[in-house]
Amino acid sequence: MAEQILILDFGSQYTQLIARRVRELDVYCEIHPFNNVPPLSSDIKGVILSGSPCSVRDQGSPDLDLSIFRGKIPVLGVCYGAQLMAQKYGGNVTPSEIREYGRANLSHLDTHAALFKEMTHGSQVWMSHGDTIKELPEGFDIIASTPSVRIAAYKVQGEETYGIQFHPEVTHSTEGKNLLRNFVVQICGCSQDWTSDVFIDITVAELKKTIGSDRVVMGLSGGVDSSVAATLIHRAIGEQLTCVFVDNGLLRKNEFEEVLDSYKDMGLNVIGVNARKQFYEALRGISDPEGKRKAIGRAFIEIFDEEAHKIQEVKWLGQGTIYPDVIESVSVNGPSATIKSHHNVGGLPDFMKLKVVEPLKTLFKDGVREVGRALDIPETIIGRHPFPGPGLGIRILGDVTPEKVQTLQEVDHIFIQGLKDAGLYDQVWQAGAILLPIQSVGVMGDERTYERVIALRAVSSIDGMTADWIHLPYDFLGKVSNDIINKVKGVNRVVYDISSKPPATIEWE
Structure with a gap:
C-alpha cells in the first residue's frame, strides 16, 4: 500500500x-x-x-x-x-x-x-x-x-x-x-513517489492477481475513462478481455466508425454493435429527461447482456468508474440525492451475476488523462471532451427521433470541428449543441421560415463539479452560426448559452 x-x-x-x-x-x-x-x-x-x-x-x-x-x-x-x-x-x-x-x-x-x-x-x-x-x-x-x-x-x-x-x-x-x-x-514526510508510471505498475500487478485466468467483458464509450480502464485491463490480461462498443444512435457524427478504428490501432479486442433501431424504439414518445435516461440505460443493459452471453465463461465486468463517482456514493450524509441517472457506481443489474473490476476508482479525471498519456493512448481519445452517457438523447429537448438526431449531429459536427479549426477545442472543458423544442420565425431569401432553434454550449471546468461559460470570440460564434443555418436544413436560429454551473448545469437535461 x-x-x-x-x-x-x-x-x-x-x-x-x-x-x-x-x-x-x-x-x-x-x-x-x-x-x-x-x-x-x-x-x-x-x-x-x-x-x-x-x-x-x-x-x-x-x-x-x-x-x-x-x-x-x-x-x-x-x-x-x-x-x-x-x-x-x-x-x-x-x-x-x-x-x-x-x-x-x-x-x-x-x-x-x-x-x-x-x-x-x-x-x-x-x-x-x-x-x-x-x-x-x-x-x-x-x-x-x-x-x-x-x-x-x-x-x-x-x-x-x-x-x-x-x-x-x-x-x-x-x-x-x-x-x-x-x-x-x-x-508529514511524504516522498512524492505516487506517479502515473507507479500507478500503472501497481494497478496492472493487482489486476493480474485479482482476475487470474478469468475472462472480463467491458462496455466502451469512446471516452477517456472507459478507454484508459480497458487499456490497463488489457495490459494485465491481454486477450482475456473482450470489449463491447454499442452504437446507440445517439453518438456524434461518424463517431462509431472513428472510435472503432482508434480501438483497433490500440490492440483492443472490440466488438462493435449497431443497435440504433433498438434505442430509437425504446425512446419512442418519451419526453421526460429522466425517463429518457432510464430508457437508454435499460436498452444498453439488454444489448450489452446479450453480447456478454456470447462470450464464454465471463466472470468479470470492467468499468471506468473514477474517484468522484465513488466519493459521491458514500457522501457525508449518506448517498447523494439522485440528480440524474448516469454514474457507474451501483449500475450493474443483479441478473448479470458478474464481479466488478474498476481500475480507475482512485483517480480524478485529470489523473486518468495522465495515466492515459503514460499508456500512449492517442491524444484524440485522451483530449476528448466529456460526453454524456445518454449522448445526444439529452441534448434533444423533448422526444427523440432519428430525424432530430441527424439534425443535431450535423450541427454538433460544425460546432466541434469549428472549435478544432480555430484552435479553441483544447481551451474548452466541454462543448456541444442542444436542439430546443421550439421554432422561430426567420427569413431565407424572399420566404418566411418557421424552423428550429439551436443553443450552443461551451464551458471551462476542472472536474465538472463547477463550470463557467467560455467567452468564445464573437467572430467565431458568428461564423459557426452562419455555417449551421446555411448548411443544416430546418435550423434558422442559433443562440449561445452564457450561464454557469451553479446555478445552471452543464447539460440542459
Whole structure:
C-alpha cells in the first residue's frame, strides 16, 4: 500500500479540491466521511480535516474524536476543521460580525512555522466562513492573521497539529499549494513517489492477481475513462478481455466508425454493435429527461447482456468508474440525492451475476488523462471532451427521433470541428449543441421560415463539479452560426448559452 494522506470530509464543497491538490504533489490521498474513519496504519502519514457548511456551534453538527490522531501523526484543520479543534479543546468560536467570504491577505505570518516555509507576508488567501475563532485553547499559538481575522492560523505546542481559517486548495489562495506542500512533504514526510508510471505498475500487478485466468467483458464509450480502464485491463490480461462498443444512435457524427478504428490501432479486442433501431424504439414518445435516461440505460443493459452471453465463461465486468463517482456514493450524509441517472457506481443489474473490476476508482479525471498519456493512448481519445452517457438523447429537448438526431449531429459536427479549426477545442472543458423544442420565425431569401432553434454550449471546468461559460470570440460564434443555418436544413436560429454551473448545469437535461 502506498503512503497516503487521509482527508476527512465534513461536507465542504472544496473537499475534492483538497484531494486534487495533494495528488498534484504526487502524493496519494483518500477522502473518507468524518463518521467513517478508517483505522490508523503506518501508511497514513497525516490527516486533513475539511471545511463544512455547518457551524461547530450547532447542535448535531459533525463531530470527531480527535484524540485518534493528535500527537500521533500531523493534523491540518481547514476552516471548519480548525474551528472544531479549537472548540473541542477549550477555545471559543463565535459568529463572525461580518461574514468573511472572499480574498484576504496575511498581514501577520510566522515564517518560522514549518507550515509557512517560503511563504510571503501579505500572501493572498481565500476566506469562506460564517464563524470566527475568538479565543484559542491553552497551548495553541497564533501563527497567522489578516486585518480582520486575528486567528487566521494556529499551531499546537509540542505537536504537528495546525489549524487554518482559510482555504489553501482554491486558486485564489495564491500560495496555497506551497502551504499544502509544506504540510504533506515537509511535515508529514511524504516522498512524492505516487506517479502515473507507479500507478500503472501497481494497478496492472493487482489486476493480474485479482482476475487470474478469468475472462472480463467491458462496455466502451469512446471516452477517456472507459478507454484508459480497458487499456490497463488489457495490459494485465491481454486477450482475456473482450470489449463491447454499442452504437446507440445517439453518438456524434461518424463517431462509431472513428472510435472503432482508434480501438483497433490500440490492440483492443472490440466488438462493435449497431443497435440504433433498438434505442430509437425504446425512446419512442418519451419526453421526460429522466425517463429518457432510464430508457437508454435499460436498452444498453439488454444489448450489452446479450453480447456478454456470447462470450464464454465471463466472470468479470470492467468499468471506468473514477474517484468522484465513488466519493459521491458514500457522501457525508449518506448517498447523494439522485440528480440524474448516469454514474457507474451501483449500475450493474443483479441478473448479470458478474464481479466488478474498476481500475480507475482512485483517480480524478485529470489523473486518468495522465495515466492515459503514460499508456500512449492517442491524444484524440485522451483530449476528448466529456460526453454524456445518454449522448445526444439529452441534448434533444423533448422526444427523440432519428430525424432530430441527424439534425443535431450535423450541427454538433460544425460546432466541434469549428472549435478544432480555430484552435479553441483544447481551451474548452466541454462543448456541444442542444436542439430546443421550439421554432422561430426567420427569413431565407424572399420566404418566411418557421424552423428550429439551436443553443450552443461551451464551458471551462476542472472536474465538472463547477463550470463557467467560455467567452468564445464573437467572430467565431458568428461564423459557426452562419455555417449551421446555411448548411443544416430546418435550423434558422442559433443562440449561445452564457450561464454557469451553479446555478445552471452543464447539460440542459
